[in-house]
Amino acid sequence: MHVSRAARFLTLVSLSLLGAAHAAPKKMTGLGALGVTAGKSGGTYTLPLGDSPQSLFYYGVIDNNLGLISQQMFDGLVEFNLATYKIEPALAESWTISEGGKVYTFKLRQGVKWSDGQAFDADDVIFTYKNMIMNPEARAGDPGNFKLGGEAVTIAKVDAMTVRFTLPRPAPAFLLQQRYFIMPQHKLAKYGQENGAKPADINGAWPTNVAEGEVVGTGPFKLANYTAGQKVTLTRNPNYWKVDAAGTKLPYLDKLEFLIIRDPQAQVAQFLAGNLDQLNISGAQFPDLKQKEVAGAPFKVVRSTALFGSPPFVAYNFDAKNPALAKVFSDVRFRRAMQLAVNRERIIDSVYNGLASLPGHGVAPANKAFYVNTTRQLGEFDLAAAGRALDAMGLNRKNAAGIRLLPNGQPLEIDLTYGTDSAVYPPIATILQSDFAKVGVKVNLKGILSSRLLATGQSGDWEMILHAFGDQPDPELRRPIWQPGGSLYYWHRAPQPAKDGDPANTAKMAPWEKEIYDIFNKAAVEPSASARKALYTRWQLLFAQNLPVTPIAKPENIGAVSNKYGNYVYNLGVIPGYNPVPLIYQK
Amino acid sequence: MLTYALRRLLGMVPTLLLISVVCFAVIQLQPGSFLDQFREDPRVTPESLQAMTRQLGLDQPLWAQYLNWVRGIVTEGDFGYSFANGRPVGSLIWERLGWTVFLAVLTLLVSWVIAVPLGIYTAIHHHRKRATVLNFLGYISLATPDFLVALLLIALVLNLGGTNVGGLFSPQYIDAPWSGAKVLDLLSHLWIPMIAIGLEGVAGLMRQMRASLLDVLHQDYVRTAHAKGLAARRVLWGHAARNAVNPLISLAGLSLPGLISGTIIASIVLNLPTIGPFLYDALLNKDQFVAMTLLMFSALLLLLGNLLADLALAWADPRVRFD
Numbered sequence: 001m002h003v004s005r006a007a008r009f010l011t012l013v014s015l016s017l018l019g020a021a022h023a024a025p026k027k028m029t030g031l032g033a034l035g036v037t038a039g040k041s042g043g044t045y046t047l048p049l050g051d052s053p054q055s056l057f058y059y060g061v062i063d064n065n066l067g068l069i070s071q072q073m074f075d076g077l078v079e080f081n082l083a084t085y086k087i088e089p090a091l092a093e094s095w096t097i098s099e100g101g102k103v104y105t106f107k108l109r110q111g112v113k114w115s116d117g118q119a120f121d122a123d124d125v126i127f128t129y130k131n132m133i134m135n136p137e138a139r140a141g142d143p144g145n146f147k148l149g150g151e152a153v154t155i156a157k158v159d160a161m162t163v164r165f166t167l168p169r170p171a172p173a174f175l176l177q178q179r180y181f182i183m184p185q186h187k188l189a190k191y192g193q194e195n196g197a198k199p200a201d202i203n204g205a206w207p208t209n210v211a212e213g214e215v216v217g218t219g220p221f222k223l224a225n226y227t228a229g230q231k232v233t234l235t236r237n238p239n240y241w242k243v244d245a246a247g248t249k250l251p252y253l254d255k256l257e258f259l260i261i262r263d264p265q266a267q268v269a270q271f272l273a274g275n276l277d278q279l280n281i282s283g284a285q286f287p288d289l290k291q292k293e294v295a296g297a298p299f300k301v302v303r304s305t306a307l308f309g310s311p312p313f314v315a316y317n318f319d320a321k322n323p324a325l326a327k328v329f330s331d332v333r334f335r336r337a338m339q340l341a342v343n344r345e346r347i348i349d350s351v352y353n354g355l356a357s358l359p360g361h362g363v364a365p366a367n368k369a370f371y372v373n374t375t376r377q378l379g380e381f382d383l384a385a386a387g388r389a390l391d392a393m394g395l396n397r398k399n400a401a402g403i404r405l406l407p408n409g410q411p412l413e414i415d416l417t418y419g420t421d422s423a424v425y426p427p428i429a430t431i432l433q434s435d436f437a438k439v440g441v442k443v444n445l446k447g448i449l450s451s452r453l454l455a456t457g458q459s460g461d462w463e464m465i466l467h468a469f470g471d472q473p474d475p476e477l478r479r480p481i482w483q484p485g486g487s488l489y490y491w492h493r494a495p496q497p498a499k500d501g502d503p504a505n506t507a508k509m510a511p512w513e514k515e516i517y518d519i520f521n522k523a524a525v526e527p528s529a530s531a532r533k534a535l536y537t538r539w540q541l542l543f544a545q546n547l548p549v550t551p552i553a554k555p556e557n558i559g560a561v562s563n564k565y566g567n568y569v570y571n572l573g574v575i576p577g578y579n580p581v582p583l584i585y586q587k
Numbered sequence: 588m589l590t591y592a593l594r595r596l597l598g599m600v601p602t603l604l605l606i607s608v609v610c611f612a613v614i615q616l617q618p619g620s621f622l623d624q625f626r627e628d629p630r631v632t633p634e635s636l637q638a639m640t641r642q643l644g645l646d647q648p649l650w651a652q653y654l655n656w657v658r659g660i661v662t663e664g665d666f667g668y669s670f671a672n673g674r675p676v677g678s679l680i681w682e683r684l685g686w687t688v689f690l691a692v693l694t695l696l697v698s699w700v701i702a703v704p705l706g707i708y709t710a711i712h713h714h715r716k717r718a719t720v721l722n723f724l725g726y727i728s729l730a731t732p733d734f735l736v737a738l739l740l741i742a743l744v745l746n747l748g749g750t751n752v753g754g755l756f757s758p759q760y761i762d763a764p765w766s767g768a769k770v771l772d773l774l775s776h777l778w779i780p781m782i783a784i785g786l787e788g789v790a791g792l793m794r795q796m797r798a799s800l801l802d803v804l805h806q807d808y809v810r811t812a813h814a815k816g817l818a819a820r821r822v823l824w825g826h827a828a829r830n831a832v833n834p835l836i837s838l839a840g841l842s843l844p845g846l847i848s849g850t851i852i853a854s855i856v857l858n859l860p861t862i863g864p865f866l867y868d869a870l871l872n873k874d875q876f877v878a879m880t881l882l883m884f885s886a887l888l889l890l891l892g893n894l895l896a897d898l899a900l901a902w903a904d905p906r907v908r909f910d
Contacts, residue, residue, distance in 0.1 A: 051868070060673055062631070137635070143634065200642045204673055209678065227761050228683060229683055262864060263856055266855075266858050274750055275757065449871070451871070452623065454623075
């Protein structure tokens with residue numbers, strides 16, 4: 001991605017557009033590859049919501065259900081192209097990035113109105129960034145991305161429609177991050193720190209019993225009604241700034257409804273009964289629904305390879321409490337040997353019903369910008385080879401039960417922590433347990449709630465863990481996970497800094513970890529896209545060879561959609577800046 | 588009677604305090620904290636986590652958190668703050684109370700109306716074929732969990748091509764104003780929860796009524812009444828059934844806390860907007876003041892239910908005297 005060149009080109013394009021028209025709606029073109037055609041206005045579309053939203057203010061709570069609603073009511077400065085995942089203009093019509101990559105100037109879209117008719121301008125952007133996104137007391141803010149190397153990013157208003165960010169050092173992923181939803185200053189002013197509010201007050205904005213008219217956005221829909229515990233209704237925002245290829249105003253739909261249904265099986269039942277028009281399903285639910293589709297049910301089941309979504313992995317605790325185990329776990333020969341006993345084919349077939357593919361190493365195979373094919377390094381499932389490799393590293397003594405002995409004579413017995421309340425973790429854990437037993441490694445299953453996996457991981461109180469972290473378009477967005485010493489790099493906590501904000505303890509890193517550490521630091525400030533790609537290529541190879549964690553599979557995304565609707569594009573859930581719903585129409 | 592009621596009401600205060608301490612301790616014993624869910628999110632910096640800990644008062648010692656909560660209730664009637672929803676607990680519960688009470692009262696009524704006559708029938712037709720069949724059915728419905736019945740009913744409706752498979756309304760009626768059509772829609776949804784949740788109660792009550800009536804039927808006063816030549820029907824309804832109903836009054840009092848925690852799983856499966864799932868979430872997330880308030884509410888209902896049952900007994904049974 002030639003960021004600065006692309007940006008300059010976009011600026012030229014949008015400047016010429018500016019000359020032509022005062023209001024500049026965004027035209028949604030070039031999506032034919034996704035099957036998008038011209039639709040017609042009207043209709044109601046009903047989606048499931050896993051639980052009641054905890055608030056109606058996006059930055060006040062971290063809540064996936066609220067995120068799903070918010071993404072229909074608010075927009076950011078930039079967004080993803082639905083087909084290519086490339087960054088495109090949204091509320092910002094164009095931008096420039098200074099030479100050196102430290103100054104980002106966003107020219108805002110002319111003529112955008114909030115859903116209550118007020119004009120949108122630079123004050124709204126600055127208000128949102130200062131009070132929410134960069135505010136460490138806002139629960140769903142993202143202040144970490146605005147401190148680079150200990151120094152703060154500054155934001156300034158250039159004129160009514162221009163906003164400028166000045167970075168202390170170059171940050172090539174900065175543009176990608178600016179998909180934050182922009183909130184209306186005229187409705188939230190009393191929560192602003194410049195008006196005397198405390199920084200934490202913002203979390204109290206728009207509780208679920210707020211008057212519907214207060215929740216104002218620039219997104220395709222606006223809030224019409226919330227019935228506690230049952231339903232959220234959105235209606236078309238007549239002021240929305242997107243049009244389709246023919247110039248028809250978007251969204252096509254009149255109404256978007258979210259039915260609150262907690263139980264996934266109840267969601268399927270409601271979908272089959274025709275009360276829901278779209279549903280994301282799991283591989284386990286696929287055969288049943290596909291069968292019904294083939295038998296003539298009025299819906300389609302759609303598979304799509306995924307960039308986003310969480311690939312599960314297995315990690316071994318390099319700092320396990322049992323020093324003998326810790327020593328074995330931090331030995332790369334052990335992790336490579338055990339990878340040979342991970343039966344990925346079987347897991348993909350039986351756990352995901354074949355609806356998953358081989359994983360990448362930190363980057364999803366669908367990610368054209370960064371992925372490097374490391375499939376060969378995943379190795380083939382081969383228990384005999386795994387056994388030989390374990391023998392070769394000196395774990396060749398076995399006890400009467402056939403369990404290998406550690407150098408100190410203890411049996412090689414590992415607790416595997418996994419989430420019990422998940423469709424995939426329990427069967428994966430059992431498959432690992434049975435295959436590992438065949439090479440003389442005893443695995444004891446230790447089930448906990450999935451929501452506690454990360455906290456348990458970070459506590460250090462585990463030996464082997466089954467967990468998943470999401471893929472992102474740019475590895476920089478997952479740096480805390482994959483950079484040794486990062487706050488989420490929990491399988492090896494020794495290099496983590498004693499105090500937050502301090503540099504990582506590089507002395508505690510293995511040489512390959514040190515190299516990955518340096519790669520991430522370099523790539524974070526490297527303005528050249530090709531140089532970044534080269535750095536991240538090296539990282540993926542190091543990952544594949546040294547296996548800080550052992551990735552297992554990359555699940556496909558599967559959605560089911562009623563035949564009454566056209567222009568369906570799979571939508572994982574809350575991905576700010578990725579919203580195909582405005583294009584959906586009722587046939 | 589009035590002084591008795593007052594004495595009982597006053598006695599509830601220390602009991603509730605004790606219960607609240609126990610509840611708070613148990614909630615704290617649960618591993619983890621409300622903030623754990625935020626750690627997974629790469630957006631949340633350690634700095635933000637500290638800020639949230641401070642905002643929610645989780646940095647204070649446990650006894651201070653508890654005392655603050657109790658003080659809020661006593662001085663301002665404030666039941667604390669839901670961490671997850673950022674709103675006072677009171678209004679959140681209030682929002683969900685309507686449908687909860689409606690469903691609970693309705694299922695209670697339905698199960699009583701069905702169970703009491705069935706119990707009487709099986710008692711007086713003791714050992715006959717039809718009563719045995721009814722008893723057998725009672726055993727089965729007692730042994731089947733309510734959520735399983737709910738799932739089976741949903742599957743049945745789906746297979747018959749129906750669309751009322753959960754919730755209380757079809758989507759288009761949920762936020763529509765009340766109308767005849769909306770009431771009809773409600774009725775077409777209501778029968779599933781009535782059967783699923785009510786059935787369990789029916790079986791239990793029916794057996795209770797049967798046993799208690801069988802007991803009474805052999806008492807001296809019933810035989811005396813028969814001997815005096817009273818009509819069999821007068822004896823049954825005027826004497827036996829009236830006395831046999833006493834244990835059921837106590838049972839009714841005890842069923843009040845079921846309002847909150849009785850039907851959690853069935854409510855989740857049937858997607859009913861009741862308080863049960865809300866309590867379940869609060870416990871899972873360690874949203875401590877929501878959980879505390881609901882548990883205390885449940886305890887209060889139990890105590891009140893007991894008191895009401897005792898008062899009702901005194902009214903129904905001349906042998907019970909408090910003064």
